[in-house]
Amino acid sequence: MYKIGVVGERDSIIAFLALGLDVKAVENKDDAEKTVDTMARKGYGLIFITETVAKDISETIERYKKQMLPAIILIPGTQGSLGIGLASVKDNVEKAVGVDILSKKEG
Secondary structure (H helix, E strand, C coil): CCEEEEEECHHHHHHHHHHCCEEEECCCHHHHHHHHHHHHHCCEEEEEEEHHHHCCCHHHHHHHHCCCCCEEEEECECCECCCHHHHHHHHHHHHHHCCCCCCCCCC
16 A cells, blocks of 8 residues: 655645644755655655645656656645646646546637
């Protein structure tokens, strides 16, 4: 069974401890990149990353998109959503089905 990790600002991710997930609070870009790389190397299957942290380590996240594992899911932080997590989901759905089915387009 794969482990699940959560990376982000302490206030945003501390609640995930109650779910029994491995939580790592990060202070800056370098810390975030090292944490994600370490979790990937240790065989984590799923890593949740707050959008605030994710926007600073986009190259690292892009690198793991090309791999089967770990799956990286962006989550909103305490400041709310930046919209990049939803945009990522829309891109993945569009790649999977060939059409943007999540946008509300009037036709």
